[in-house]
Amino acid sequence: MPKMKTxxxxxxxxxxxxxxxxxxxxxxxxxxxxxxxxxxxxQFDEMSQVAGVDRARIQKLIPYGVS
Incomplete structure (x- = not known):
């Protein structure tokens, strides 16, 4: 299986x-x-957590957890 692209x-x-x-x-x-x-x-400078409904969709975009 080929590598997934980020x-x-x-x-x-x-x-x-x-x-x-x-x-x-x-x-x-x-x-x-x-x-x-x-x-x-x-308050705009703080990071916020992604909503649960969007989490699976974003994980497909960054499969290797790029930070």
Missing amino acids: RKTAAKRFHVTGTGKIMRSKGMKSHLRRNKSARVLR
């Missing part, structure tokens, strides 16, 4: 932790920042 766009957007969670960065942080409070801008 989708490079997904590898740049998602990271797999040591325990196997798929993490993503939050959107809405690069445009119209002046209107947002400092607290909201700090």
